[in-house]
Amino acid sequence: MPDTPPTDALNxxxxxxxxFIKVSGSFEKIDYLVDQxxxxxxxxxxxxxxxxxxxxDLSNMNFFSSAFVxxxxxxxxxxxxxxxxxxxxxxLTPFCRTVLMTSRLDELWQLFDSRADALSAWASAN
Numbered sequence: 833m834p835d836t837p838p839t840d841a842l843n844x845x846x847x848x849x850x851x852f853i854k855v856s857g858s859f860e861k862i863d864y865l866v867d868q869x870x871x872x873x874x875x876x877x878x879x880x881x882x883x884x885x886x887x888x889d890l891s892n893m894n895f896f897s898s899a900f901v902x903x904x905x906x907x908x909x910x911x912x913x914x915x916x917x918x919x920x921x922x923x924l925t926p927f928c929r930t931v932l933m934t935s936r937l938d939e940l941w942q943l944f945d946s947r948a949d950a951l952s953a954w955a956s957a958n
Contacts, residue, residue, distance in 0.1 A: 841870045844877045850954055851881035852947060854889035861895035871903035878907035884917035887950045891923030901935070908941060918942065922950050 843854040853874055855862065862870070878886045888904065890896070908919045920942035924932070932938055944950040 842873055842877070847947065848951055848955070849883050850885045850887055850951060851877065852887050852889050852950075853877050854891070855893060862893065862900040863895075863897045867897060867899040867903055871900070871906075874903055875907045875910060878919070879910045881911070884911050884914040885954055886911055886918070887920040887922050887944065887947065889923050889947060890921060890925075890928060892925075893923070893928055894925055896928060896931075901931075901937070904941075905937075918954060920944055920950055920954075922947055 841856050843852075843856065845852050845854070855870065874888065878888075886907070888907075904921070911917045911919050919940075921932070922944040923946065924943060929943060932941070932943065942950070942953065944953065
């Protein structure tokens with residue numbers, strides 16, 4: 833198992849003040865093995881975001897494992913220690929949105945339909 837994710841596994845970009853972490857479209861599901869490849873990079877990217885406004889873009893993701901939910905939680909915990917931090921997720925399929933809502937994680941994280949919705953909601957942040 834590689835220590836670093838494949839170079840095309842994540843796309844980390846900044847739009848305005850928001851750092852977007854997009855999981856590659858080549859992954860339609862994130863199981864334990866994929867999480868082992870990309871999870872650390874997601875946590876590192878979230879921890880390094882300045883300002884601490886992070887949206888994980890899961891467009892086209894049909895499934896993620898409980899290990900990936902733990903990765904998202906870990907990224908959120910590191911980020912929330914910073915003043916003015918916000919953490920959100922966009923592009924969820926109905927199934928993945930239901931998983932997060934059933935787990936009540938939507939009470940911790942903002943869920944957005946799209947990047948544009950996240951940018952609009954956080955336009956006045958920082």
